[in-house]
Amino acid sequence: MPAEEFVAGWISGALGLVLGHPFDTVKLLGFFKGMSFPIVSIAVVNSVLFGVYSNALLALTATSHQERRAQPPSYTHVFIAGCTGGFLQAYCLAPFDLIKVRLQNQTEPRAQPGSPPPRYRGPVHCAASIFQAEGPRGLFRGAWALTLRDTPTLGIYFVTYEWLCHQSTPDGQNPSSATVLVAGGFAGITSWVTATPLDVIKSRMQMAGLEQRAYRGLLDCVVSSVRQEGLGVFFRGLTINSARAFPVNAVTFLSYEYLLHSWG
Numbered sequence: 001m002p003a004e005e006f007v008a009g010w011i012s013g014a015l016g017l018v019l020g021h022p023f024d025t026v027k028l029l030g031f032f033k034g035m036s037f038p039i040v041s042i043a044v045v046n047s048v049l050f051g052v053y054s055n056a057l058l059a060l061t062a063t064s065h066q067e068r069r070a071q072p073p074s075y076t077h078v079f080i081a082g083c084t085g086g087f088l089q090a091y092c093l094a095p096f097d098l099i100k101v102r103l104q105n106q107t108e109p110r111a112q113p114g115s116p117p118p119r120y121r122g123p124v125h126c127a128a129s130i131f132q133a134e135g136p137r138g139l140f141r142g143a144w145a146l147t148l149r150d151t152p153t154l155g156i157y158f159v160t161y162e163w164l165c166h167q168s169t170p171d172g173q174n175p176s177s178a179t180v181l182v183a184g185g186f187a188g189i190t191s192w193v194t195a196t197p198l199d200v201i202k203s204r205m206q207m208a209g210l211e212q213r214a215y216r217g218l219l220d221c222v223v224s225s226v227r228q229e230g231l232g233v234f235f236r237g238l239t240i241n242s243a244r245a246f247p248v249n250a251v252t253f254l255s256y257e258y259l260l261h262s263w264g
């Protein structure tokens with residue numbers, strides 16, 4: 001199994017998250033301000049996504065990353081490989097994402113004197129507390145919603161990227177850096193626009209353990225959210241998700257392509 005795609009995915013994920021971090025902290029005002037936790041989590045998850053995607057395409061089309069410009073895979077193969085990467089990354093992401101959502105949703109204690117101390121002191125304390133209170137399965141709360149969110153949307157992500165590169169690149173040539181930036185940025189936006197409804201549901205399910213609010217499952221969460229707040233609930237965070245997605249994914253794809261090209 002070629003490993004360079006995993007390494008390139010790790011580095012490009014780390015670069016993307018540096019750009020995305022200010023958006024992440026604004027998105028849910030709160031406690032989650034450091035960089036070390038996202039570096040180990042998002043970058044590792046991006047490594048799984050790009051590594052699995054590229055190796056799934058290799059299995060489906062028998063072409064390596066370098067051969068794919070001359071022999072482009074079909075969009076069906078790109079979609080299947082993207083969904084495979086999305087499915088596996090969702091499972092790796094689940095505990096990290098849960099910790100992130102829990103930390104981000106804590107009210108800022110230092111802002112209001114006299115208010116109670118935060119429930120979680122940081123990522124490790126948060127993981128240990130969830131483990132103690134809810135058991136190992138507690139760390140995978142919302143994993144189903146995450147899998148449903150990421151499997152099709154990462155298929156869409158890679159299809160959008162490949163399609164946009166193909167539209168503006170002569171056959172057999174590598175896309176220019178400008179094309180990669182624009183295609184990567186729009187791939188990010190398309191994937192987040194389609195992912196936002198399930199992103200909302202996933203975050204609610206992840207918070208349920210903390211807020212003592214019980215959902216009987218994903219469908220129950222969807223139905224009770226719509227009943228209480230209307231259909232608009234599915235579009236919460238759409239603007240910030242999209243604004244974040246363009247620069248993050250433009251840089252992620254540019255650095256990924258650049259690294260694989262230079263390792264050649």
Ligand SMILES: CN(C)C(=N)NCCC[C@H](N)C(=O)O
Pocket residue numbers: 013016042046149150153154157188191192195245248249
């Ligand atoms: C759930 N969705 C839509 C995605 N994971 N899309 C791929 C983008 C990955 C990138 N690290 C980012 O955070 O934008």
